Amino acid sequence: MPTVAVEGQYRFVVNTRENAFEPPHVHVWVGNEDVCRIELNGGTYMDQPPPGNFRDIMQAYGRHAAEIRETWDAIHRR
Numbered sequence: 001m002p003t004v005a006v007e008g009q010y011r012f013v014v015n016t017r018e019n020a021f022e023p024p025h026v027h028v029w030v031g032n033e034d035v036c037r038i039e040l041n042g043g044t045y046m047d048q049p050p051p052g053n054f055r056d057i058m059q060a061y062g063r064h065a066a067e068i069r070e071t072w073d074a075i076h077r078r
Helices: 054-076
Strands: 003-007 010-013 025-030 033-039
Touching (some): 003 054, 025 054
Antiparallel strands (some): 003 010, 010 025, 025 033
16 A cells, blocks of 8 residues: 655555445545545545545645546556
């Protein structure tokens, strides 16, 4: 599970093994916890983020979205 970007308390991770039926997405970690996922095609949450983190996570994701997508595509070849 390579970490693609770290910003503040948020770590954006692309899993190397994902189910084929799942859309491209990135896992957001805070500390040692996988707290939510963001779908890469639409830039929307797949899971509810922790209370009070909605905007901060999305802003951090936006600054790294291109790099995250490039990494996801390179790993999953889709």
